Amino acid sequence: KKASIGVTGLAVMGRNLARNLARHGHTVALHNRSEQRTRDLVAEFGDEGDFIPTYSAQEFVDALERPRQIVIMVKAGAATDAVIEEFAPLLEKGDVIVDAGNAHFADTRRREAALRERGLHFVGTGVSGGEEGALHGPSIMPGGSVESYQSLGPLFEDISAKVDGAPCCTHIGPDGAGHFVKMVHNGIEYADMQLIAESFDLLRGALGYEPAQIADVFRTWNTGRLDSYLIEITAEVLAHVDAATGRPFVDIVADQAEQKGTGRWTVQIGLDLGVPISGIAEAVFARSLSGSAGLRAASRGLPGPVRTPLTGAEAERFADDVEHALYASKIVAYAQGFNQIQAGGAEYGWDIDLGALASIWRGGCIIRAKFLDDIRAAYAAEPGLPTLLTSGDFRKAVEEAQDSWRSVVSTAARLGIPTPGFSTALAYYDGLRAERLPAALVQGQRDFFGAHTYRRVDREGSFHTAWATEDRTESPA
Numbered sequence: 004k005k006a007s008i009g010v011t012g013l014a015v016m017g018r019n020l021a022r023n024l025a026r027h028g029h030t031v032a033l034h035n036r037s038e039q040r041t042r043d044l045v046a047e048f049g050d051e052g053d054f055i056p057t058y059s060a061q062e063f064v065d066a067l068e069r070p071r072q073i074v075i076m077v078k079a080g081a082a083t084d085a086v087i088e089e090f091a092p093l094l095e096k097g098d099v100i101v102d103a104g105n106a107h108f109a110d111t112r113r114r115e116a117a118l119r120e121r122g123l124h125f126v127g128t129g130v131s132g133g134e135e136g137a138l139h140g141p142s143i144m145p146g147g148s149v150e151s152y153q154s155l156g157p158l159f160e161d162i163s164a165k166v167d168g169a170p171c172c173t174h175i176g177p178d179g180a181g182h183f184v185k186m187v188h189n190g191i192e193y194a195d196m197q198l199i200a201e202s203f204d205l206l207r208g209a210l211g212y213e214p215a216q217i218a219d220v221f222r223t224w225n226t227g228r229l230d231s232y233l234i235e236i237t238a239e240v241l242a243h244v245d246a247a248t249g250r251p252f253v254d255i256v257a258d259q260a261e262q263k264g265t266g267r268w269t270v271q272i273g274l275d276l277g278v279p280i281s282g283i284a285e286a287v288f289a290r291s292l293s294g295s296a297g298l299r300a301a302s303r304g305l306p307g308p309v310r311t312p313l314t315g316a317e318a319e320r321f322a323d324d325v326e327h328a329l330y331a332s333k334i335v336a337y338a339q340g341f342n343q344i345q346a347g348g349a350e351y352g353w354d355i356d357l358g359a360l361a362s363i364w365r366g367g368c369i370i371r372a373k374f375l376d377d378i379r380a381a382y383a384a385e386p387g388l389p390t391l392l393t394s395g396d397f398r399k400a401v402e403e404a405q406d407s408w409r410s411v412v413s414t415a416a417r418l419g420i421p422t423p424g425f426s427t428a429l430a431y432y433d434g435l436r437a438e439r440l441p442a443a444l445v446q447g448q449r450d451f452f453g454a455h456t457y458r459r460v461d462r463e464g465s466f467h468t469a470w471a472t473e474d475r476t477e478s479p480a
């Protein structure tokens with residue numbers, strides 16, 4: 004019997020993905036650079052389904068039904084290229100290579116073009132949900148050709164998470180589309196995590212709550228519109244007490260957030276596309292600031308306000324206000340991320356269905372949340388939605404939230420609690436809805452020092468003012 008799919012790269016992610024496939028009744032060929040991982044998988048989990056362990060590239064390829072479907076789950080970057088080069092020469096026209104690692108979408112575009120020349124399908128696929136997701140049902144975002152999805156789609160939909168019976172997997176679009184949306188997914192994840200962390204910091208700094216109390220606040224929020232995996236695990240982390248010291252776990256962890264790079268990629272591409280994804284950018288910068296140990300140590304003595312906890316009505320309202328501010332800022336972060344996907348789609352010629360994307364993020368992935376069903380519904384109601392902020396329900400939520408949102412941001416500023424996520428989200432919101440922006444003045448400055456010209460509100464064309472002359476005459480540029 005031959006395998007319907009093969010997995011090469013059997014570290015945590017690949018191993019769990021292979022087990023998930025086998026548990027769903029698919030025969031899975033196994034391969035890994037070092038043989039031990041393959042042997043270990045079969046020894047430990049061989050009884051979970053039909054595995055065909057193989058110990059050479061040729062043996063692996065020979066174990067597969069045609070068209071062959073090979074999932075590569077190795078360290079992103081040079082390792083992926085090495086593995087592609089190992090297998091591609093052994094494959095035949097119409098075979099499919101899937102890269103399920105966290106590749107940069109530009110690499111995926113390059114690899115797809117090269118393999119297409121050789122008659123092979125290359126499917127860059129985003130997989131979210133970490134190792135648990137890979138085993139029990141991830142959110143899967145395959146790019147590549149429509150043709151490749153015909154054979155691969157049913158398998159991936161089968162092993163993906165399900166929400167209301169619908170698989171958390173859909174064909175995203177050609178070449179790098181899958182890895183692109185996975186990248187933005189991770190960027191949104193950064194923003195969401197930062198906003199939640201700021202909420203914690205505010206509740207502690209402005210109300211003097213202990214982590215365990217804040218865990219309870221999050222648990223309550225998790226029963227409402229903020230119901231999400233990230234809020235749920237935040238409550239768990241906050242309630243956890245360090246066994247060694249008896250102190251709240253969150254107080255014994257070094258406050259320097261690390262990053263693996265997908266958030267940074269999202270921001271870099273956001274800059275290239277000219278899409279303001281300030282929520283994601285601030286989240287990445289907040290991690291960088293936290294990690295700048297020397298700079299922080301040198302700055303510790305800088306003056307700030309006296310931080311007196313809130314009292315009276317303001318204190319009573321505050322947790323509720325933060326919930327509103329969190330929700331509104333979250334809408335902004337997602338609106339920005341979805342706009343980046345729209346812009347990427349336009350730039351690279353992908354026809355990405357944003358509603359379908361929101362739908363497959365409802366389960367399996369790290370940002371899974373009730374909220375995503377509202378995003379799905381917003382795009383279903385209005386496919387050409389310019390921003391999530393203008394869709395009926397979100398517009399209403401922001402309208403209801405804005406007093407609280409403004410009050411939280413001003414309280415944070417007054418008390419000296421850093422809230423880059425909340426603040427930038429509010430600034431973005433006010434920027435979008437502004438009748439006039441000071442960009443007009445910036446254009447004047449640019450024309451003054453660099454003759455960069457400007458457009459007028461009352462006439463067509465470009466103009467330049469002769470700033471150096473006495474009468475400052477204007478002429479068409």
Ligand code: NBP
Binds near residue numbers: 015035086
């Ligand atoms: P790692 O990213 O730690 O990679 C380890 C695997 O890569 C091993 O199978 C290793 O083989 C193989 N490998 C390396 Br390293 N260099 C190789 C080469 N030159 N040729 C062949 N194989 C090579 O594994 P992971 O944490 O399971 O992640 C796999 C992919 O999934 C990554 O791209 C990651 O970014 C992505 N991802 C991870 C998560 C997560 O939660 N961990 C979530 C979503 C996506 P060996 O056994 O012989 O050393």
